[in-house]
Amino acid sequence: MFSAEDFLSLQSKEDLIEIAKKKGIKISKVLNKVHYEEELKKLQVELVNLQQWISKKQLRVAVIFEGRDAAGKGGAIRRFTEHLNPRSMRVVALPKPTNIEKGQWYFKRYIKELPIPGEIVFFDRSWYNRAVVEPVMGFCTSPEYKKYMAQVPDFEHLLYEDGVIIIKFWFSISKDAQMKRFHKRLSNPLKVWKFSPIDQKGQELWDDYTFYKEQMFSKTHTPYSPWIIVKTNNKKEARLESIRYVLSQFEYDDKEKATTTLFPDPNIISRYHRDVKQIDN
Numbered sequence: 001m002f003s004a005e006d007f008l009s010l011q012s013k014e015d016l017i018e019i020a021k022k023k024g025i026k027i028s029k030v031l032n033k034v035h036y037e038e039e040l041k042k043l044q045v046e047l048v049n050l051q052q053w054i055s056k057k058q059l060r061v062a063v064i065f066e067g068r069d070a071a072g073k074g075g076a077i078r079r080f081t082e083h084l085n086p087r088s089m090r091v092v093a094l095p096k097p098t099n100i101e102k103g104q105w106y107f108k109r110y111i112k113e114l115p116i117p118g119e120i121v122f123f124d125r126s127w128y129n130r131a132v133v134e135p136v137m138g139f140c141t142s143p144e145y146k147k148y149m150a151q152v153p154d155f156e157h158l159l160y161e162d163g164v165i166i167i168k169f170w171f172s173i174s175k176d177a178q179m180k181r182f183h184k185r186l187s188n189p190l191k192v193w194k195f196s197p198i199d200q201k202g203q204e205l206w207d208d209y210t211f212y213k214e215q216m217f218s219k220t221h222t223p224y225s226p227w228i229i230v231k232t233n234n235k236k237e238a239r240l241e242s243i244r245y246v247l248s249q250f251e252y253d254d255k256e257k258a259t260t261t262l263f264p265d266p267n268i269i270s271r272y273h274r275d276v277k278q279i280d281n
Contacts, residue, residue: 036236042260043243044083051120053252055088058117060164063246064126067171068209068280069199070181072235076171077122079239080246084120093124106130106148107155114164127152128168131216136208137198152220160224167249168227169242170213170272172280175206177233210281217272227272231279241268 020027054061063080065073077091092113101109107127115121125133130148134140140148159166173181182199185191202209221227228245230238244264247255255262270276 036240039240039260040079040243042258043240043247043262044079046247046255046258046262047080047243048083048085049254050247050250050252051084051088053250054120055085055118060115060117061120062115062123062159062164062166063120064123064128064166064168065171066125066128066132066169067230068173068178069202070178070185070194071171071173071280072238073124073169073171075235076169076239076242077124080122080243088118089120089122090115091122091124092126106144107151114159127155128216128220131220132209132212133198135212136205137201149215149219153222153225156220156222156225165249166225167246168225169245170217170227170229171238171242172229172231172278174233174279175203177279179203213280214274218274221272229270229272229276229278230268231270232268233279237265237268241265245269 017027017031019025065077067073081089081091090113094109094113097109110127113121113123130140130145131152135142135145156166182203185194185199217227228242230242232238232241241264244262247258247262248264
């Protein structure tokens with residue numbers, strides 16, 4: 001155990017490590033958390049710099065977060081946005097469509113949420129609901145699904161030609177890891193609201209989700225709008241590496257002065273390719 005005197009004598013993280021070694025105290029988990037917090041802070045500083053540059057350049061940036069339930073999308077978005085200026089940033093998490101919206105062109109409700117010049121919009125799920133969740137759960141008909149899949153590449157190409165920068169993340173998670181996270185949600189009164197009957201269906205219909213996910217990748221992964229796979233069951237890794245990826249895509253002012261690497265780990269972040277193994281297959 002550390003004594004009060006030990007803590008009073010600390011001048012640096014190295015001092016803590018040295019005292020722990022002498023006393024035979026295992027602090028690997030603590031050190032990992034400290035390292036994560038240090039890296040996150042450095043990357044968030046760069047996100048602030050990036051946001052200011054995007055605002056100055058009047059760019060329009062949409063970052064899409066997709067993945068199975070409990071894959072860590074919401075947590076990643078919170079780390080992205082924690083210190084950004086809310087005047088030039090939004091998080092979009094649309095509820096199920098209204099009856100009026102159901103009678104409109106599917107993409108209409110998302111078009112009005114697209115970024116204006118100088119703004120970053122983070123989509124916590126997006127128009128890709130119809131690519132996976134809706135057909136699996138029976139929320140759309142087969143003709144609706146087929147028409148949607150035929151239109152997505154054209155829709156995104158129009159956005160690309162109009163200057164909208166789209167980054168599409170798929171957060172990959174294994175079936176066992178998903179179940180463990182579901183159990184944690186159910187046992188935490190602050191997170192139980194996140195769990196729904198649809199979540200449980202996600203386990204039962206795992207293979208159906210996989211089928212439609214692969215259909216989505218094969219038909220909507222394009223040179224102008226590629227899918228970026230975040231392949232890890234470690235939430236902290238997913239957050240750090242997805243932030244690094246976004247930062248790596250822009251040549252913003254003073255990028256070379258960053259105090260940490262801005263290159264994502266290729267073992268965690270990769271472009272979709274049918275031969276690349278994913279952990280949520």
